[in-house]
Amino acid sequence: MTSKPDNMPPDFESALGYIMSVTAPTLDDFKLMAYVEAGGEAFYAGLANGAPNDAIKDLLNANGREERAHAHRLKRVIEKLSGESFDVPAPADNPYHAEPEGVPIDSDFLDFLIEAENGGDKLYQGWAGTVDDEECADLLLQNGKEETNHAGRAKEMKALL
Numbered sequence: 489m490t491s492k493p494d495n496m497p498p499d500f501e502s503a504l505g506y507i508m509s510v511t512a513p514t515l516d517d518f519k520l521m522a523y524v525e526a527g528g529e530a531f532y533a534g535l536a537n538g539a540p541n542d543a544i545k546d547l548l549n550a551n552g553r554e555e556r557a558h559a560h561r562l563k564r565v566i567e568k569l570s571g572e573s574f575d576v577p578a579p580a581d582n583p584y585h586a587e588p589e590g591v592p593i594d595s596d597f598l599d600f601l602i603e604a605e606n607g608g609d610k611l612y613q614g615w616a617g618t619v620d621d622e623e624c625a626d627l628l629l630q631n632g633k634e635e636t637n638h639a640g641r642a643k644e645m646k647a648l649l
């Protein structure tokens with residue numbers, strides 16, 4: 489059973505805003521980030537539904553799959569640091585699992601996405617520096633590297649517009 493964090497904001501945007509301000513994450517912050525990352529899968533699926541072409545759709549869906557993978561790495565971090573089990577939330581159990589509609593996939597939005605994904609890498613790098621466990625730090629750094637990959641895909645998308 490998934491144990492929700494005690495500090496869950498009511499919606500995805502609030503959760504993301506909070507999580508991006510965390511410099512010394514607690515166990516609840518890692519749990520919250522797992523919910524946010526699992527919700528990222530739906531975010532990218534919604535964007536893919538409105539993609540202007542199949543190549544961009546494929547890149548958005550690839551980012552979404554990796555967001556769920558980030559949640560699974562966070563599960564491993566949570567379990568190792570706490571010694572307790574944690575389940576990545578299923579879509580029905582995640583208040584942040586919502587597919588946006590009507591978001592224009594244009595150059596301005598992709599610039600925003602590039603900045604946000606690069607910010608995710610920076611966040612994970614900072615978090616990795618706060619944990620004493622080398623395996624956990626490596627998992628966080630891996631998530632960060634993939635956030636940079638997401639920014640790279642967004643740059644590819646700009647070229648495909």
